[in-house]
Amino acid sequence: MQEISLNILDLAQNSISAGAIVIKITIGENTALDTLTVSITDNGKGMSPLQLQSVIDPFYTTRATRKVGLGIPFFKMAAELTGGRFEIASTYGVGTELSGVFIRSHIDRMPLGDINATIITLIQCNPQLDFIYRHSFDERDFTLDTREVRKILEGVSLDEYEVIVFLKEYLSDGEKELINAN
């Protein structure tokens, strides 16, 4: 994985497989603290304390096709390589929350990459699920909440091409505002 946004796309799949119907993806960039924090919270079926311990083991997976589950171990390693940390908490029957803190200026901190492409891909492939994407950069903030989008669309599916094109532009405008200082 060359970009944090690809890790996020990958980790969100876990939330989807866990049956989550609302997935919150939050990215916080803080130049004063020199951190980039990524957290993913879901209301899927959660994990038992034993599963929670196993999930950072690359040789633990719930799927039958392969003997490795690399998504979480990769993400954890990526954060720790920068001197950051990884945390994961879960309650069986309620949901899971994970977060990775990256030291932003560290030479081994991989780029965030095309996060908008990740969000759009998630919405495109899972139009029936809700995603709350929030990206903050110091005091500036941008949010896309598909629940609001759904309300306005009144039954029109979120994966309709025109809706996706609109959301792509909405995300792109939002990102430009975030990055442009003043």
Place this chain on the structure above:
Amino acid sequence: MKNLAELAEIRDRMKNKVNIRETNGDNIRVLVGMATCGIAAGARPVLNALVEEINKRSLSNVTITQTGCIGICQYEPVVEIIEPGKDKTTYVNMTTEKALRVVSDHLANGRIVNEFTIGAAAK
């Protein structure tokens, strides 16, 4: 600066269009592998290319969705095409260029691109 209220226009336009997609039994399903292996190998741009091309050609009977690990990680990105009444076609080592060819030959014209399939790769 876009604002969400503009979606209302899109909604009104979509509501007026007859939505044939859901009602047909002859819907073709396109599954793009999106597990760690697929994503690391480049599935995200392949999916985007498929969405764009399918829309460009107005192929209304096609649904694109993601799938998990199929167990052939060394062949990722993988795209599976499921047509009712026919065998599943598994395309491997996909790229955005190959995706365009699959849409034009297979999805638009019903001709499987044999050289991109897993059968051809395994030889």
